[in-house]
Ligand SMILES: O=C([O-])CC(=O)C(=O)O
């Protein structure tokens with residue numbers, strides 16, 4: 698499926714656990730899923746869905762290896778649909794300085810991005826909460842330090858998740874999930890099917906029909 702045919706709004710109506718459950722029923726299975734490892738958290742915004750535009754940065758030490766931020770802006774504008782900007786902080790100990798703050802955030806907001814993900818840190822927190830896009834990062838930091846982008850449009854690894862330019866990402870308060878583009882169209886229906894199955898159990902557990910003996914008699918394996 699072409700990226701332009703993906704129904705982002707339909708995916709955004711689901712949370713990451715539901716889409717992960719749905720992916721289990723595809724060839725991806727339980728082992729073929731790729732998602733952030735919990736070392737980053739959502740600091741602002743709601744659900745993100747979009748195509749990855751990637752970059753790398755460094756901040757701890759000075760260097761002559763910078764590329765213009767305009768390269769990132771151009772890459773964002775080259776994607777027809779919603780974009781998730783993914784920035785890998787390459788420093789051995791990431792987080793010395795922030796790429797994302799009020800100014801870079803406002804520019805990316807003006808370009809209409811859906812989300813931002815980094816293994817590094819961000820700043821100007823109060824401003825970021827009003828940007829209208831989701832921010833996932835390892836945390837906050839004070840300084841800019843020697844922050845510069847060192848590459849745009851390269852494969853990156855952020856919070857254990859490998860991301861290539863063009864990958865489809867979905868994220869919420871649980872983390873960020875990479876969705877194989879060829880499986881995207883089928884996921885909402887699978888998620889709905891699973892929710893129905895799960896809600897049957899939940900509804901029973903909350904009902905007057907429920908009894909501990911009844912539960913044991915079912916000898917349930919999964920839930
Ligand atoms: O200094 C930077 O580039 C990061 C920052 O605080 C901002 O974008 O406002």
Ligand SMILES: [Mg+2]
Pocket residue numbers: 798799800820821
């Ligand atoms: Mg700032």
